[in-house]
Amino acid sequence: MTILAIETSCDDSGIAVITGQTTNQPPKVLVNLVSSQIKIHAKWGGVVPMLAKREHQRNLTPLLKTALQKSGLAQKPIRRRKNQPTASPSEKIILEEIFDRESTLVKKLIPFLEKCPRPEIDYLAVTRGPGLEPALWVGVNFARLLSRYWAIPILPINHLEGHLIAAFADGESRGLARNLFPAIGLIVSGGHTQLVLIKKMGQYEIIGETRDDAAGEAFDKVAKMLGLGYPGGPIISKIADKFRSSKKIKPQSTLPRPMINSGDFDFSFSGLKTAVLYQLQKMTPTQIKKNLPAVAAEFEQAVIDVITKKTAAAAKKYQARSLWLSGGVAANKALRQSLSQTASQNNWKFLSPSNDYCTDNGAMIGLAACLKLQNGQVQTVNWQKLTADSNLRIS
Numbered sequence: 001m002t003i004l005a006i007e008t009s010c011d012d013s014g015i016a017v018i019t020g021q022t023t024n025q026p027p028k029v030l031v032n033l034v035s036s037q038i039k040i041h042a043k044w045g046g047v048v049p050m051l052a053k054r055e056h057q058r059n060l061t062p063l064l065k066t067a068l069q070k071s072g073l074a075q076k077p078i079r080r081r082k083n084q085p086t087a088s089p090s091e092k093i094i095l096e097e098i099f100d101r102e103s104t105l106v107k108k109l110i111p112f113l114e115k116c117p118r119p120e121i122d123y124l125a126v127t128r129g130p131g132l133e134p135a136l137w138v139g140v141n142f143a144r145l146l147s148r149y150w151a152i153p154i155l156p157i158n159h160l161e162g163h164l165i166a167a168f169a170d171g172e173s174r175g176l177a178r179n180l181f182p183a184i185g186l187i188v189s190g191g192h193t194q195l196v197l198i199k200k201m202g203q204y205e206i207i208g209e210t211r212d213d214a215a216g217e218a219f220d221k222v223a224k225m226l227g228l229g230y231p232g233g234p235i236i237s238k239i240a241d242k243f244r245s246s247k248k249i250k251p252q253s254t255l256p257r258p259m260i261n262s263g264d265f266d267f268s269f270s271g272l273k274t275a276v277l278y279q280l281q282k283m284t285p286t287q288i289k290k291n292l293p294a295v296a297a298e299f300e301q302a303v304i305d306v307i308t309k310k311t312a313a314a315a316k317k318y319q320a321r322s323l324w325l326s327g328g329v330a331a332n333k334a335l336r337q338s339l340s341q342t343a344s345q346n347n348w349k350f351l352s353p354s355n356d357y358c359t360d361n362g363a364m365i366g367l368a369a370c371l372k373l374q375n376g377q378v379q380t381v382n383w384q385k386l387t388a389d390s391n392l393r394i395s
Contacts, residue, residue: 001019001020001021001122001123001370001373002017002018002019002073002120002121002122002123003017003018003019003020003121003122003123003124003125003155003366003369003370004016004017004064004067004119004121004123004124004125004146004152004366005017005018005124005125005126005157005362005363005365005366005369006060006124006125006126006127006139006142006143006362006365007126007127007139007159007162007360007361007362007364007365008056008060008127008131008135008136008138008139008142009127009129009130009131009132009135009136009139009159009360010047010052010131010132010135010190010191010360011036011037011038011040011041011047011052011055011135012034012035012036012037012359012360012361013034013035013037013055013056013059013060013063014032014033014034014035014063014360014361014362014363014365015031015033015060015063015064015066015067015362016029016030016031016032016033016067016361016362016363016365016366017029017030017031017067017068017070017071017073017366018030018125018363018366018367018369018370020370020373020374021374026168027366027367027370027371029169029363029366029367030070030071031066031067031070031071032356032357032361032362032363033063033066033067033070033362034359034360034361034362035055035059035062035063037051037052037055038230038231040055041230042229042230042231044230045220045224045230046220046230047132047190049132049133049134049135050134052132052134052135053134053135053137053138054104056105056135056138056139057102057104057105057108057138058104058105058108060105060109060138060139060142061105061108061109061112062108064109064112065112068116068119073119073120073121074116074119076119076120077116077117077118077119077120090384091148091384094144094384095148098141098144098145101137101141102137102138102141102142105138105141105142106145109142109145110145113145113146113149113150118150118151118152119150121150121152122152122153123152123153123154123155123369123373123380124143124146124147124152124153124154124155125154125155125157125365125366125368125369126139126140126142126143126154126155126156126157126365126386127139127140127157127158127159127162127365128140128156128157128158128159128386128387128388128389128392129158129159129388129389129390129391129392130158130159130160130191130192130389130390130391130392130393131159131191131390132390133388133390136388136389136390137388139388140386140387140388143383143386144383144384144386145383147383147386148383153380153381154380154381154382154383154386155369155372155373155378155380155381156381156386157365157368157369157372157378158368158392158394159360159365159392160187160192160194160196160394161204161368161394162364162365162367162368163187163189163326163327163364164185164187164196164198164204164324164326164368164394165364165367165368165371166326166353166357166358166361166363166364166367167185167324167325167326167351167352167353168351168353168367168371169353169354169357169363169364169367170353170354170357179321180321180322180349180351181198181199181200181201181321181322182197182198182199182200182318182319182320182321183197183198183320183321183322183323183324184196184197184198184311184314184315184318184320184322184323184324185197185198185204185323185324185326186307186311186323186324186325186326186327186330186339187326187327188214188215188216188307188325188326188327188328188329188330188335189214189215189216189327189328189329190214190216190217190220190231190233190328190329191214191216191217192209192210192214192327193209193210193214193215193216193267193269193307194206194208194209194210194394195207195208195209195265195310195311195314196394196395197314197318198324201371201372201375201377202372202375202377204394204395205395206393206394206395207265207314207318208264208265208266208267208310208314209266209267210266210267210268210269211266211267211268212268212269212270213268213269213270213273214269215267215269215303215307215329216231216233216327216328216329217269218269218270218272218273218303219231219232219233219236219300219303219329220232220233221273222236222273222276222296222299223235223236225276225277225280226280226288226292226295226296228296233328233329233331233332234331236296236299236300237300237332237333237334239292239293239296239297240293240296240297240300240301240334241333241334242293243293243294243296243297244297244334254279254298255272255275255276255279255298255299255302256271256272256275256302257272257302257305257306258271258272258306259306259310260305260306260309260310265310265313265314267306267307267310269303272299272302272303276295276299279295280295300332300334301334303335304332304334304335304338307335307338307339308335308338308339308342311323311339311342312342312346315346315348316346320348321348321349322343322348322349322350322351323339323342323343323348323349323350323351324351324352325339325350325351325352326352326353326358327358328358328359328360329358330352330353330358331355331358331359336352339352340352
C-alpha cells in the first residue's frame, strides 16, 4: 500500500509518501518534505496561528507536486474516469465552504488537480489534531479536496500518536516484533509534555502531562528573556553544550526542579521560567551577558533532571520494557543522553528518532497510519465528514 501523508498541526507544512505491506513488515519512507515557517514567526517570538494558516495554504500544493515527482508517483498515474460524477447538492455546499475558507490554497490546488491524473495512492493520512485550529483545517481541507477529486479514502491521525510512532521512522519498526510492551512514551515539544503508557500499539493512556507551560514553550520564553531569539530550544542547547564542554563540569544547581518529588507524573515549568526571570532581574546587563551561558546550561539541566526522574519513575511503576522519546525537544542532545543512560542502567530499550523526525513532519503521520492499518486499528473517513479537532487527546 502507498500512503500520502499530510501534517499541518502548527507551523511546519509536511508532505510524505510511505509504502508498506498489509502484513507486519516495516514501512518505508519514500519522501519526507517539510516547509518550515521559523523565519516568518521569529520576529513575533512565537507562532501566529493565522500566519501559519496562510503559509500552509501557500506551501501544500508545491510540496505535493515535489513529493509525487520524487516518489515516482507522478510518472505512474492511474487514468481518471472520463465522466467524473458531478457534485451532489450536499457536496456542493461543502465544496463552496472549503473554497471560501481556503481561497489561497484552492487557487493553486484545483488547477493542478484538473490536470494531474490520479496517482497510484491507496490512502491519504492527515493530522486531525491536536494543534492550532486554523493550521489544522488547512491540512484537513487539503486532504478532503484530494479525496474528492481522486477518490482516495482518508485516514485521520492523531498528531501525538504520530510523534510516538516517529521512534520507528529510522527502520526500527522491526522492533515491533520484539518485546517492547508495556512502554513509556515521552512526548516533549513546544506544545506538549506528556508521559504516555503504551500498553501495545494503538492502546495509550496519558499518565502525566504539564500543568502549565510545555518544556519547549519554556525554552522559548527563557531564550526570549536572554535575548537569544526564536525558537529557543536549539539556541539554548548549543550554548549549554559549549558551556559544559569548556567548564568540564555540570552547571550549579541554582534553579528549582519543579514537582520533581511530587509523587505523580505531572510537570510544571512555569515556576522554573519565573525563577530564571528573578535571577536575571538581580543582574546588571553586563552580568547577564557574562553569566548567560551558565544560566542557559542550568535552566536546561533543571528541565532534564525533572523529565528524566519522572520518566524513570513511570517506567519502574509500570514495569516498562522500553522508553520512547519523541517531539521537537527530543532533538536536545543532553536530554537524549540522559534518558538513554537511564534506560541502559535499567535494561530498558531506548527508542528515539533522528532529528529530522523529531520536529513535525508528514512521515510520522504516514507511519502511524501504516502501522495502524497493519494492526486493524484505523477506519477510513468520508471526505464530507472529516473535521479538525484542536483538543484531540491520545487516549
